[in-house]
Amino acid sequence: MKSKINLYLIEYAINSILRQKFKNIFILFIFILLTSILASIFFISNSIKYELNSTLKALPQITVQKLKAGRHYDINTNVVDEIINIAGVTDAIPRVWGYYYFANLGANFSIIGIDEYENQYKTSLNKIIKEFDFSKALENNSMIVGEGVKKALNENYYNEYFNFIKPDGTFKKVNIAGVFKSSLELESNDTILLPKELALEIFGMDDSKATDIVVKVANPEEIPTVANKIKLLYPDTRVITNKDLEISYQNIFDYKGGIFLAVFIVAIFTFFIIVYDKASGLSSEEKREIGVLKALGWKIEDVLKEKFYESFIISFFGYIFGVLIALTFVYVFNAPLLSNLFSGYSELKTSFQLPFVLDVNTLFLLFFLTVPIYIASTIIPSWRSATIETDKVLR
Amino acid sequence: MNKKSKYLISILSLTIIAIFFEIFYLSSFKSLKQTQIDEKLSLLKVTALPDLAISTEAMYIRHRSLADTFSIFKESPELREYFPSTFVYSHSHIFSNTPSKVINEK
Numbered sequence A: 001m002k003s004k005i006n007l008y009l010i011e012y013a014i015n016s017i018l019r020q021k022f023k024n025i026f027i028l029f030i031f032i033l034l035t036s037i038l039a040s041i042f043f044i045s046n047s048i049k050y051e052l053n054s055t056l057k058a059l060p061q062i063t064v065q066k067l068k069a070g071r072h073y074d075i076n077t078n079v080v081d082e083i084i085n086i087a088g089v090t091d092a093i094p095r096v097w098g099y100y101y102f103a104n105l106g107a108n109f110s111i112i113g114i115d116e117y118e119n120q121y122k123t124s125l126n127k128i129i130k131e132f133d134f135s136k137a138l139e140n141n142s143m144i145v146g147e148g149v150k151k152a153l154n155e156n157y158y159n160e161y162f163n164f165i166k167p168d169g170t171f172k173k174v175n176i177a178g179v180f181k182s183s184l185e186l187e188s189n190d191t192i193l194l195p196k197e198l199a200l201e202i203f204g205m206d207d208s209k210a211t212d213i214v215v216k217v218a219n220p221e222e223i224p225t226v227a228n229k230i231k232l233l234y235p236d237t238r239v240i241t242n243k244d245l246e247i248s249y250q251n252i253f254d255y256k257g258g259i260f261l262a263v264f265i266v267a268i269f270t271f272f273i274i275v276y277d278k279a280s281g282l283s284s285e286e287k288r289e290i291g292v293l294k295a296l297g298w299k300i301e302d303v304l305k306e307k308f309y310e311s312f313i314i315s316f317f318g319y320i321f322g323v324l325i326a327l328t329f330v331y332v333f334n335a336p337l338l339s340n341l342f343s344g345y346s347e348l349k350t351s352f353q354l355p356f357v358l359d360v361n362t363l364f365l366l367f368f369l370t371v372p373i374y375i376a377s378t379i380i381p382s383w384r385s386a387t388i389e390t391d392k393v394l395r
Numbered sequence B: 001m002n003k004k005s006k007y008l009i010s011i012l013s014l015t016i017i018a019i020f021f022e023i024f025y026l027s028s029f030k031s032l033k034q035t036q037i038d039e040k041l042s043l044l045k046v047t048a049l050p051d052l053a054i055s056t057e058a059m060y061i062r063h064r065s066l067a068d069t070f071s072i073f074k075e076s077p078e079l080r081e082y083f084p085s086t087f088v089y090s091h092s093h094i095f096s097n098t099p100s101k102v103i104n105e106k
Helices: A007-019 A021-054 A079-084 A119-128 A134-140 A147-155 A182-188 A196-203 A220-233 A242-279 A284-295 A300-332 A360-387 A390-394 B003-029 B034-047
Strands: A062-068 A071-073 A089-102 A107-114 A142-145 A161-165 A171-179 A191-195 A212-217 A237-241
Touching: A007 A021, A007 A300, A007 B003, A021 A242, A021 A300, A021 A360, A062 A220, A079 A089, A079 A212, A079 A220, A089 A196, A107 A196, A107 B034, A119 B034, A134 A142, A134 A171, A134 A191, A134 A196, A142 A147, A147 A171, A147 A182, A171 A196, A182 B034, A191 A196, A191 B034, A212 A220, A220 A237, A220 A242, A237 A242, A242 A360, A284 A300, A284 A360, A284 A390, A300 A360, A300 B003
Parallel strands: A107 A191, A142 A171
Antiparallel strands: A062 A071, A062 A212, A062 A237, A089 A107, A089 A212, A142 A191, A161 A171
């Protein structure tokens, strides 16, 4: 059997939609609202996830922390020599980093000390800082700060330098020499990067101590074995592999995703209630219309086709407009209001751009959750009344 | 084909074209470029610290995946929403019971 799209049926469907203008506009409006909200939420979460996962590769394979009295404690740097001797380990770097609580703002800065003489940092640093030569950072007592830190310090009248309060109560004046590129805001907003010696001084730490040790392993397959060996060598340490970091990312997303799931469930339930209400029966007018059509000689098939076109036009328009609005809202206007669900409120707030990722899965999920269900909810009751004897419907 | 179906089909094709155009526009201007990803990777190479700088109020919510073993658990294992940074909006700045914090509000 050859089936062609019957243009007259489409025309009839359009007329039938326009006949009940207000009802259909209302349904279309709800449809657009639902799809655009759901799509925006999915787009935002996908973008942030993408942002995090795109940098997951660069994270250290193993991080070794010392635990003392159940707390994170400074680790001795001589541990490094023994870790390097483990087969498969290419490098182990003692690291100095920590937080500095800036009471005026109520926020923590992340202070990271790096070895300014190490070659591996130089090329990387050139890429990420606006203009600065880090090689003389120690002599000049200078640091590189994130955009958020710079803004916060400016607001507190620290335009050129900042006085860190050391644990012994004295001040340490450090010059602001550079700012991280604004495209890195999401990663470096609260970051202060300075030479290791300065960081040790600000934290009041001994030269022989480090915050933790970063271990590089040549073969990714060997990471668990190396981690086990370190754990056996130093039972007082906590060994974090990059797999653990990945899992913890997932946990963060599951936690925030729970909020999204709640919104999603509410929206879907609302939609199902509307659909159920439609499916539970047609109005007597609609029944009458079907009866008249059948009396005029329409087949059941034709009635169903017409109803299909009618519901498809409404739901497909709703879907397309919803996606269009969501794309514009999230990626052009950066999702005002909704993105706060994820980023939250914070004193050192980042104003990041959501990177665009085309997520075909989300689009398909939304399509199959809305359009076919709406079509079914229109067709099933029409089919029910179309199969009843014509005179019964008309009477 | 009557006028109405012509309108319908033209609106439909217009919106579909608009979607494709917008996707094209976004993917060429708003997506992460390779240079930006490289910059991010080199930043991480230097700092080697995970997590995004979204929440900075307490140590254990910045670099959460490297936090102390017990630092979250001494508060609550599932991180209850009592901390300002996990809320969507800022608290009221007109009336504040926490004098140690939030001094320089605009």
